[in-house]
Amino acid sequence: MTDKDWRNFGLAVVGLAIAACLPLSGNGYYLTIGVTIAMYVVLATSWALFSGPTHYISLATAAFYGLGTYVVALGIDDVPYIVLLVIALVVGAVSAALVGLATLRLSGVYFVIFTLGLAEMVRQVVTWVQSNWGGHQGNYVLTDITEEIIYWELLALAACVYLAGWLIGRSRLGFALKIIGNDEVVAAHSGINTARSKVLLFMVSGMVASLVGAILAPRWTYIEPSIAFSPMLSFQVVIMALLGGVKRLWGPLVGVIPFTLLWEAVSISFPNQTLLLMGVAFLLIVYTIPHGFVGLLETYSARFRERKG
């Protein structure tokens, strides 16, 4: 590891340690926002692991997240929670592999549409199955898992995602993905199995999303398909990741924090216009800062260095 790696590692540890103290404040409102932020940090960072280098915009987050939520909703009465988390991880990985194999040969826009449709389809299937065979719309998830525990679980998962992202960034797989994102034809002609590389990373982000869904399930107590498979979630993850910037591992983090806080305020003031405002936010970000805060920062620091040099 280089000095810079050690410095970043140190910063990450300190940051996590500080974040882990939040529940000690005893303020329930802060904790609620903390859970939301931690959730989006994990989702947006793992989303960017795949979409950053490949430029494939996936709107499937809600599908994987919802599957994870439903693993818990269906199993919580009979199976230990920790086992459910493992099952959610496996379900996320397997379904991402299947989706990836079926779709990652598609190019750009077809992939976006497919992933969007996927979340909606899974939601419809779950709704249909439940109302035909389950005889009810939703499920109760009653546990003694508190919001503090959920928060710490998410922080632990965030640490794992950062570690995984750092390792992937230094690996052949990460390098292969970068080449694929630049030019898939060159990638294939350089000996890279493009389909396999893409599916592998898609599995990583799918399984993290599913695990996040499972971790958050106890927060809801009553789970319905419309909560578990909300398409808003997929869009929000994309917006936050793009706002922060996907070229750096820490990029999504600097998008998630301001956006979540802003969104809190917006949805309190304009509860009925959230969808519209979400669309506006998306357009604004894509037009004004296409490479996110990371891109802005790099442009300015490059200019600053030029002026000095």
Add this chain to the structure above:
Amino acid sequence: MARSILSVQNLTKKFGGLVAVNGMTFDVGEHEVLGLIGPNGSGKTTMMNLISGALKPTSGSISLQGTRISDLPAQEINRKGVARTFQLVRLLPSLNVIENVIAGAVFGHRKRWGVEAENYAREMLERVGLQVAGDAPVSTLTYIDQKRLELARVLASDPKILLLDEWLAGLNPTELETGISLIRDLRNDGRTIILVEHVMDAIRSLCDRCVVMNSGTKIAEGTPAEVLADREVIRAYLGDDDA
């Protein structure tokens, strides 16, 4: 001709109704430089695409040292030792110069990683005569340097067969001389090369043999002097008014 390393048998590629490559058969010998020539649109690039696996043939076969490769995807053909440049240079714009070369060294025919890959990439940069900083962005390169960089990436996998699709096109006269002597160096290293080229000087001075294509079909094969004197070849190049 030396022992055959690549053998193309009765190869055909159709795009809908258009037959771009039509029943082509030829062999490439070990350490040979084979010129693949022909007028514009005669199917040379399509032929290269078929060999490299970018396209699948409609019928016929290609074998490398006796093993059929024409059913394999491009990445596996590359791993077996076939590497190519593209008629329109293809670089990896978000990677810097040295990373562009390393990209060719990691996954292909000979796999290298880490410091070893980086050192080898530097050797390749030197080999092609590219004298720029490794961390320079590729957008700063001149045209010939872009071509050099692409060649360095392709060489970095240490291929058995090198496919160069009009690598000399677009160079000015001085650059052309440099380019020709660079390919001659590769030839002296004992590389097997298939060279698609319009520059006649290059063909004369570099190729052991030539295969001439016209409308997807092979119309001549032989030494450069033989094929360039061939009446049908001359007619193909000058256009055939009676046809």
